Amino acid sequence: MAQLGKDSFSAGEKPMRVDDAVALLLARIPCVEGLESVSLFAAEGRVLAEALVAPIDLPRFDNSAVDGYAVRFGDLTPGAETILPVGSRVAAGHAPEPALESAAAVRIFTGASMPEGLDTIFMQEDCRLLEDGSVALPPGLTLGANRRLRGEDISAGDPALPKGRRLTPEDIGLAAALGVAHLPVRRRLRAAIFSTGDEVLSPGEPLRPAAIYDANRFLLHALLGRLGVEVDDLGVLADDPDIISRALHEAAATHDLVLTSGGVSVGEEDHVKKAIGAEDSLAFWRLAIKPGRPVAMGVIGGTPFVGLPGNPVAVFVTFVHVVRPLIAALLGAAFEPARRLAVTSSFKYKKKKGRREYVRVSLRDDATGDTIAEKYPVEGAAVLTSLTRTHGFVELAEDVERVAPGDKVAFVDYALLR
Known part of the structure; x- marks a missing residue:
């Protein structure tokens, strides 16, 4: 668990601006300890714990980007059609024959290694095969056309993926192309969630008068799951400050993050903010944001805690603008605000x-x-x-x-x- 001191934050009474709250979280929240090595098949969505340096050139050798004919550019007739004999053939995965001693074309296929000394490739649909087996090559092609150079994607020793990157399918494809089978990633976070309120019931329970079904825990569970967080659902807690305080402190002792919804405003029945003990601290409890002004963020027993509002749209808004950067900080991930x-x-x-x-x-x-x-x-x-x-x-x-x-x-x- 990420351990925070009581004085990691200090709460003010004035509503905090969203950007200031995010900057505070990213600056003060330490990364959790622990990493593991996972196969590429299990790496999507995980946070890279160590930078990946390319172990090989990509591509490993000069190769053809098309099916066609490889030639030496100096053998072409400037401004006119060139006719060359076809000296050999090379397919992907097969070593080319030794360099040609005289002017000739080599039949080549996509991905095949370039024969030594040849530097330009004509696409097969632009060429004409003649009855004697030679090939007619049109004028106008530039030196190096249709050739993929060794290391043009990335060179051995160059940075491939940065530490803190949340791995995408594209990242995993790059790692695989570099021959990397496993990646070191941050361990998964473990979060506890619960809702508060005497009026709140879980779906499936009989709906009594003046009660509502809880959407917030299920919304939070899904949002956390999208970020790869393991979630423990603690259900719905009654509006009792002692029950809420005990649940908060017990959850904080065994989790990396505790999230609640409801009970963080200033009403007589809003008990979550009051349940934070004297040994704990608040970073803020009001944000200059709508919807979602009442948001309590602080430290309980060294563990980050966020008390989200009671209305589900406000839960969604404050989750994506407070909890997302908080999770990024816990994972040592590079936080990227959504593009506008x-x-x-x-x-x-x-x-x-x-x-x-x-x-x-x-x-x-x-x-x-x-x-x-x-x-x-x-x-x-x-x-x-x-x-x-x-x-x-x-x-x-x-x-x-x-x-x-x-x-x-x-x-x-x-x-x-x-």
Whole structure:
């Protein structure tokens, strides 16, 4: 587990800006100890614990990018068709014959090693085979055409993948091409999650009056799973400060991260923030963000803890903007904020200055090919269909106060937040 001291953070009463909160997490959260070696088949989504240096050149030798005929460029007739005898044949995986002593072409196939002394390749569809077995080569080809040079992708000894990279299928393909069968990765994080509230029931339980089904734990479980985190579900806890405090401290003793939802506001029945003991600490408990202002982040028994809001849309928003960078820090991963795409607003909107807001929108293309963002008609932080029926968020920065139809706005796709 990542062990943090009580004084790793200090909480202020003023709502913290999102970027300041992320910078604080990335600066203060230590990486968990422990790594393991996994096969490439098990490496997707894991965080690389040590940089990968290319052990070989890629490609290992000059080779052909096409099926065709390899020649020595100096044997071609400038500005005119060249006719050459076909001296030999080389296929992929077979060593070429010794260099030709006289001007001749070599029949070559994609991926085959270039014969020594030859430097240019004609595509077979551009050539004519003659009755005597020679080949007619058209004019105009440049020196080195259709030849892949040794090491042009990456040279032996060069950096191939950086430490801290969350491995993608493309990364795994590169490692395989370099002959690497196993990669050192950070061990998986183990997180505990629970929801709070006397009104909250788990799906499948009889629905009593004034009760609701818990969406938050299941949303969090899925979001954590997408990031490769092992999750222990502690269920729903009653609105009892002693029960919540005991659960928080027991979970913190055996997990790398503890996440809760609900109970972090300032109401009389909001007990999560109060359950953090005198030996623990808070980094912040209010963010300048909408939806999702009440977010408690701190340290319990040396373990990071995040108390997320009670409404599911606010849980989603605060997870992707607080918990994602926190998990990156715990894994020693390079945190990459989601890229923004400039789109055109179809709606007008007014917001409070100094707070970052995330407006749920769908995208469409207009007749001119411009991408238009349309706001979901219901804005509430409890409206789950506002996530399932839209494509992403329009992010409105702290200094923005109004949006009008036709304004360019920053769009963040949900798919980039997972």
